Amino acid sequence: MATLSTPAAGAAAGAEVVRARLTGGKADVRGRVFQLALVGCLGLALVVLAVLLVDVITGGWEVLSQRLGDFLSGRLSSRPARAGISQGLAGSFWIAVFVVCLAFPIGIAAAIYLEEYAPRSRLTRVIDVNIRNLAGVPSVVYGILGFAVFVKALGSLTGGRTIMAAGITLAVLVLPIVIITAAEAIRAVPDSIREAGFGVGATRWEVVRGHVLPYAAPGILTGTVLALARALGEAAPLLLVGAVTGFLGSDFAIFDTNQVRERFTAMPMVIFNWAQQPRDEFRALTAAAIVVLLVVVLLANSAAILLRNRYEKKRG
Amino acid sequence: MSTIEPGIRLSDLRGDTRRLRTERVVRGVLLGGAVLSIVISALIVLSLVREAWTFITQVEWASLWTTGWFPRRGLYDVKTLLVGSILVTAIAMAVAVPVGLGAAVYLAEYASGRVRRVLKPALEILAGIPSVVLGFFALTWISPQVVQRLHGDASLFNLAAAGIGVGILTVPLVASISEDAMRSVPLALREASAGMGARKVTTTVSVVIPAAVSGLVAAFIVAVSRAIGETMVVAIAAGATGGSQFTTNVFKPGQTMTAGMAAQAAGTDAVRGQALTFQSLFFVGLLLFLITLGLNLVADRYVRRVRQKY
Numbered sequence: 210m211a212t213l214s215t216p217a218a219g220a221a222a223g224a225e226v227v228r229a230r231l232t233g234g235k236a237d238v239r240g241r242v243f244q245l246a247l248v249g250c251l252g253l254a255l256v257v258l259a260v261l262l263v264d265v266i267t268g269g270w271e272v273l274s275q276r277l278g279d280f281l282s283g284r285l286s287s288r289p290a291r292a293g294i295s296q297g298l299a300g301s302f303w304i305a306v307f308v309v310c311l312a313f314p315i316g317i318a319a320a321i322y323l324e325e326y327a328p329r330s331r332l333t334r335v336i337d338v339n340i341r342n343l344a345g346v347p348s349v350v351y352g353i354l355g356f357a358v359f360v361k362a363l364g365s366l367t368g369g370r371t372i373m374a375a376g377i378t379l380a381v382l383v384l385p386i387v388i389i390t391a392a393e394a395i396r397a398v399p400d401s402i403r404e405a406g407f408g409v410g411a412t413r414w415e416v417v418r419g420h421v422l423p424y425a426a427p428g429i430l431t432g433t434v435l436a437l438a439r440a441l442g443e444a445a446p447l448l449l450v451g452a453v454t455g456f457l458g459s460d461f462a463i464f465d466t467n468q469v470r471e472r473f474t475a476m477p478m479v480i481f482n483w484a485q486q487p488r489d490e491f492r493a494l495t496a497a498a499i500v501v502l503l504v505v506v507l508l509a510n511s512a513a514i515l516l517r518n519r520y521e522k523k524r525g
Numbered sequence: 526m527s528t529i530e531p532g533i534r535l536s537d538l539r540g541d542t543r544r545l546r547t548e549r550v551v552r553g554v555l556l557g558g559a560v561l562s563i564v565i566s567a568l569i570v571l572s573l574v575r576e577a578w579t580f581i582t583q584v585e586w587a588s589l590w591t592t593g594w595f596p597r598r599g600l601y602d603v604k605t606l607l608v609g610s611i612l613v614t615a616i617a618m619a620v621a622v623p624v625g626l627g628a629a630v631y632l633a634e635y636a637s638g639r640v641r642r643v644l645k646p647a648l649e650i651l652a653g654i655p656s657v658v659l660g661f662f663a664l665t666w667i668s669p670q671v672v673q674r675l676h677g678d679a680s681l682f683n684l685a686a687a688g689i690g691v692g693i694l695t696v697p698l699v700a701s702i703s704e705d706a707m708r709s710v711p712l713a714l715r716e717a718s719a720g721m722g723a724r725k726v727t728t729t730v731s732v733v734i735p736a737a738v739s740g741l742v743a744a745f746i747v748a749v750s751r752a753i754g755e756t757m758v759v760a761i762a763a764g765a766t767g768g769s770q771f772t773t774n775v776f777k778p779g780q781t782m783t784a785g786m787a788a789q790a791a792g793t794d795a796v797r798g799q800a801l802t803f804q805s806l807f808f809v810g811l812l813l814f815l816i817t818l819g820l821n822l823v824a825d826r827y828v829r830r831v832r833q834k835y
């Protein structure tokens with residue numbers, strides 16, 4: 210070892226020598242195989258994701274490239290050449306409105322209460338366990354809740370099997386997710402920030418509004434965007450609340466609040482409906498509709514993930 | 526009134542009443558938001574139990590154990606749905622546990638920071654794929670390209686493809702909970718093991734994984750609960766709209782609890798039917814709710830154990 214080298218390279222070489230001595234000069238075959246198997250597992254999951262994306266994009270390419278405008282503005286139809294997804298898009302838009310207006314404020318309020326206000330009482334513990342269990346309730350069961358409560362019991366308010374009933378049902382479905390993620394973001398705010406606020410005589414709400422919420426905002430936003438993406442992709446509850454799966458008569462427009470009490474469909478329902486049609490033309494339509502849904506959902510998801518990563522890095 | 530310092534009285538420190546009133550109102554509103562979650566739970570249970578009770582008290586018990594699940598014909602063979610759910614869940618776990626656990630071990634123990642920052646979001650993208658999409662994928666790709674190649678007699682609609690689809694859906698869930706569990710194992714344990722001369726494999730397999738085992742068990746239970754509750758993949762890929770004969774053959778169409786409910790609600794645009802068809806939906810819903818609730822409670826206990834230990 211007479212050759213001169215930089216200290217770093219020397220250290221690296223030294224580490225190699227030490228490692229070789231310790232392992233007795235033998236290659237660590239078992240370790241390599243194990244690591245390869247692990248990479249294989251992760252790789253398999255990502256390959257499946259890639260195959261899925263390629264499969265739906267190639268399947269829907271013909272429809273998307275030849276009649277994109279038509280497809281986006283067309284209505285549900287039994288004739289594949291004319292069928293479009295405008296009613297599905299409008300339904301999903303309204304579902305998003307309900308989720309944003311109901312689940313977000315209520316969920317964040319509940320999270321603030323649980324993290325900042327709640328005494329260590331039995332009620333708090335019950336609420337806490339309850340919320341975590343609600344997050345694990347299957348979505349079809351929320352569909353039953355929506356049907357029994359928002360379609361039947363509150364039918365005079367929602368108008369029965371309408372987009373309003375569906376929107377409220379999905380808002381209820383994502384509420385626990387919003388609460389859990391918002392609570393986590395609030396919990397991550399350092400106590401010193403609160404103490405500084407109290408120290409200058411602020412009330413609890415003033416501390417929360419002025420300091421805790423701004424600090425936790427990126428985390429809360431991430432959680433809410435993920436919850437919204439989840440609501441947009443959910444189909445099972447809509448099935449039970451009574452989304453239209455066949456033909457929808459009304460010309461469903463987006464910016465018309467009267468539509469809130471009309472029969473409805475939504476993107477996942479359009480996909481479900483078309484996926485069950487045996488004809489090949491509908492295969493292509495399904496794939497095209499999936500591409501549109503994935504663009505919306507995955508954009509929302511990636512935005513949330515990027516946002517979280519950036520903010521994690523900043524806070525160290 | 527005792528003075529603390531000349532000129533300042535205790536009432537001065539109480540703050541002005543307007544601010545205190547705001548404080549009380551805000552507190553009440555926030556509490557309302559939190560209590561609403563209990564109201565929702567109560568509503569779920571109530572809406573399930575009311576109609577399910579009608580079903581339980583009025584159904585002929587013989588029709589609960591027949592040849593298949595055909596609610597519109599008055600045949601409510603619960604074991605068809607239960608066995609279907611168990612088969613799909615078992616296949617899903619056979620896919621999700623090794624793949625998810627392997628990915629988690631890699632991300633937690635082997636991947637460098639840079640690799641992790643790229644691969645983890647990719648896995649999270651997979652978690653964001655809606656279940657209708659995976660249902661379509663299971664029907665149009667997994668079934669013809671994987672299941673029918675492995676088993677020539679398989680029909681296009683089959684439980685195996687549905688199970689694999691559900692498995693793919695739960696991989697990110699297993700991976701993320703397991704990874705959290707392994708990352709919460711203190712570094713000192715790994716260093717101690719390495720200090721004893723153990724290789725990375727040995728450290729991972731005999732130190733980190735046993736230390737994280739309760740978190741891994743929780744991941745498994747949560748995944749099972751999620752797989753049992755998964756609806757759309759099975760509704761699309763397993764066929765059997767309307768009803769299903771009792772079957773244990775995973776290469777044939779079949780039905781699960783969730784898909785049975787979906788099939789009843791779909792097709793007619795509404796949940797309806799004669800006699801107890803309508804109520805049977807609530808009965809299956811209640812069964813599903815109780816099973817997943819039980820699983821979630823057990824998983825919660827395991828997660829709590831990880832948290833207390835370290």
